Amino acid sequence: MGNQKLYKGSLQTIILKLLASNTKMYGYEITQKVKELTKGELKITEGALYPALHKLEADGLLDVEVAKVGNRLRKYYKLTENGTRETASKLEEMQEFLKTMQHLVNPKFGLE
Template sequence: MKNSQLYKGSLNTIILKLLEEKGRMYGYEITQKVKEITNGELAITEGALYPALHKLEAEGFLEAEVEKVDNRLRKYYKLTENGQLETANRLSELEEFIRNMQTLVHPKWSY
């Protein structure tokens, strides 16, 4: 299930959750952390990640800081205050969605 359509709707929530846990991260670091956490089952491409990061930044949920690391500029992202609230909201929605899907997949039929 490496790049399933099921994950595409959750990309922003994944990004927000990782930033909530780590404080700040740069793009490549996010892709590698997702790969590590999912044991390689989920691979986020740069083509999906960077538009999502830019959209979250434009919406005011992320802010970026540029730092020079090993003679290269690296852009770090972190949550804004609104981003912290949005993360909590999205995680709550995702948990509810997962509960509903579990109920649909494994219904307890009453006859």
């Protein structure tokens, strides 16, 4: 697991992207999916995740649907229309960011 510090600021985008690909997901599922997809590189803590989900919901980007599975509850989140738009926008910003950073830290860079 590398420098978790670098992931600061990208949590919202990660959540939105997952919901764009998976229609609906619940919190715990998101933490597991991210751990799996990143091969353990990134572990989303619950202390970060739940407040983030609540904020996205409050901002109108996510809708919640509570389900009871056995005797335990799950809160399924999915994108609203606005959420879908915002996701596209945030993904573009992310791509731009990644391109810029790649360029900045490229080992060849600055030697030209």
